[in-house]
Amino acid sequence: MPAWCEPSIEPSGGLRRRRFLGAAAALGLAGSSALGQDLTPHTPPPLELNMASRAELESLPGLGPSLVGLMLAARQQAPFQDGQDLARRVKGMGPKMRARLSAAGLRINGQPLDAAPAGGLRPASSPEA
Template identity: 45%
Template sequence: MFSSVKTTFVAVAAALLSSLAFAATDVNKADQAQLESVKGIGPSMSNRLLEARKTAPFKDWNDLIDRVQGIGPAKAGKLSAEGLTVNGAVYAAGTAPAEKAKPATEKKSEKK
């Protein structure tokens, strides 16, 4: 009986530790060290996030994507998968703003 209680205790402790290891990091509340603890965010990116946040907290993922250079839909998805949130929300693919239309390239005239 003692070994089953011990096994259950170890299982519960392991579950608690694993959930703490993947604690979400909210971009509006985190300091530089907390931001850099998210895989994919280094010193340069954390500085850009903190500078953009000085003007106003991020409303949502679209706001973050619009205001922070280097974060697009793909990067947002990766950062969210690593535990970054915006106001507690994870990034949901398909909610990003449409890409801005780029001007069509002109064809070079053919030489005769």
């Protein structure tokens, strides 16, 4: 049997990798990209809608040139206050789109687009009998 076909007595590559990652974790390097893989979940950096450029906005999922144009035109009139303000002033900014853009890191005044207004929700008025 050729030498390259004989089983090796050294530990498998997977075991070596697990030992390496264990040692790296002990040294505080577990989430480091220096290990060749990022072990921490990826969260997109926040992007402020009232400050973002056209190119930054078009890079977000679901935003094309026409929708970005509507957003920029509305922003020129006045800065957006929150996600509800965006929905009122820009056609096509429904709850699903706002949730998608919030997940992609888009913010208004530091808040996600799908967040409740600062004053909270008002209770529905009940009809009096």
